[in-house]
Amino acid sequence: MKYLFLIIIFSVNVFAQSKDEKGNELGLLAFSKNEVENIRDIIGGKIILDKYINKTKLLKDLEKYDIIHLATHTQIDNKNPLLSRFFISTEFDSTNESNSIFASDILTLQLSAKMVVLSSCNTGTGKILKGEGIMSLARAFKFAGSPSVIMSLWEIDDISTSTIMKGFYTGLKKGKQKDVALRDAKLAYLNRSNSKSAAPVFWAGTVPIGNLEKLNFKNVSWFPGNLLFIFIAILLFVSVFYFVRKKNYFL
DSSP states (O other), X not given: OOOOOOXXXXXXXXXXXXXXXXXXXXXXXXXXXXXXXXXXXXXXXXXXXXXXXXXXXXXXXXXXXXXXXXXXXXXXXXXXXXXXXXEOOSSOOTTOGGGEEEHXXXXXXXXXXXXXXXXXXXXXXXXXXXXXXXXXXXXXXXXXXXXXEEEESSOOOHHHHHHHHHHHHHXXXXXXXXXXXXXXXXXXXXXXXXXXXXXXXXXXXXXXXXOOOOOOGGGGTTTTHHHHHHHHHHHHHHHHHHHHHHHHHTO
């Protein structure tokens, strides 16, 4: 299995606060920027902040990536699960659907992602339909084709989640299975916690579902750094070949 070392991440602007349609403050995600930068340092990838997001382009691009990591605010609609959403803008406008990615948007995608990480609140919760189960945002990503989803069971803490995600991706890069990497990241967090921050509400809410196998990053160790080396080598070979032919021509 090969990966392109590509990851798309977007985060609500840490310098502004978002509001839902009722005017409730969603709060600053002060550590989300730190979270996604740590992940980029570990496995590489692309970070997109909310002010640069075009919803139409983003939905199209989501289908291209091997790993999707979302660190933003969510809103769960228990009456109409299709209206559950990820906020992708700091300015909420109930008449402008481009400010959010809805569950209905996700269900139309054909993902190639091997893993989706939903580092947001309540992404594994939602309305329970008899015979179907929980109509969550995580379920929408599974339906769209991702075999593995990391989701949350309640409102997760910004600080502890940032720490756990760093450990999680570090474990994945070392070749650990997803569940093992997440467990080890939580244990490492607990080892550094005090009696208050060690409470389960701070670390137990993030869980994996679906395929738990490891991601074989080693298969793509050539991209993109070694690709440049290969290109230079080919260029040198062509230059030498051309020089030798030209020299022989004049002999």
